Amino acid sequence: MMNRFWWIILVGMGLLASVSVAVEPVVAVDFGADYSDSYINAFEVPVFSTVDADSDGKKDDRLLSIAFGTAYWPLDSDIVVIPEGKSGPGLKYGVSLANIDSDLDPVMNLNRFTPKDETVIYGWTNTVPGISRRMASAWYWEKINFLNGADQKKGLRFADEEDSLKLATNLAGTPAAGFMRGAAFLVQSDGRWYITKLTSAGYTTQWSINGAAADWYEFEPAKGTLFFDRSNPGPAVKGSSLMDITAFGMVAQHGLTSGTLYQGFKTMSAVLVAE
DSSP: OOOHHHHHHHHTTTTOOOOOOOOOOOEEEEEESOOOSSSSBBBBOOOEEEEOOOOSSSSOOEEEEEEEEEESSSOOSSSOOTTTTTBBOOOOOEEEEEETSSSSOHHHHHHHHOOOOOEEEEEEOOOOOOOOOEEEEEEEEEEESSSSGGOOOSHHHHEEEETSSEEEEEEEEEEOTTOOOEEEEEHEEEEEHHOOOOOOOOEEEEEOOTTTSSSSEEEEOOOTTOOOOOTOOOOEEEGGOOOOEEEEEEEEEEEEEESSEEEEEEEEEEEEEOO
């Protein structure tokens, strides 16, 4: 600790640098299971392309995608009732759906909805028999929609608390062999996107982490696809080094050969602090 005598001298000489003081942690994102029991059904205009969704080095997978950053529901929507003090309008998302090793466009019924269990999910059914499928999705709120004044704060970072980030997922569809069903936290900091390591998840899985202590991996939501190589996430950075958080949410990814895919979440929250 600085000797009090020298502290006084430095103050008198105007040489003491300003010291940033951390404010109290605030709940910046808080999506709970107490929204509306109304359904939201919508069909987005998809984009079709050919990509390498299964990382086999061949661009022979037929992709249908909803662009990363699409608004989930209108800001002036009266369909969803948002309780006071809860995260609501402003949620953005993206979805990638792929038929693997297929020259056929995905044949599907694609819907987004909030069913009566208050879960935001995206559902896809495919009627092409015998074709392996992959699905990836992203959901997030931008800083402009953060709660409790966090939208006006500078230098947002994760609170150093054991449960600063919480998530309860809803991921349906039995995964294909070797391709687990999982999800991860998603954050944007200094203009770059990062995710935690993909965590195996069942139909409904709840977990919490210390965002400041967790390892984060750079994530690039490439144009037209959200798929990533979960076996090779790249170099990790500590959450405590992410000092300018401007978006927060989750990603999910899994695949199957038959049935219906659903991806989304029941609850999500983030506690942040500012300098």
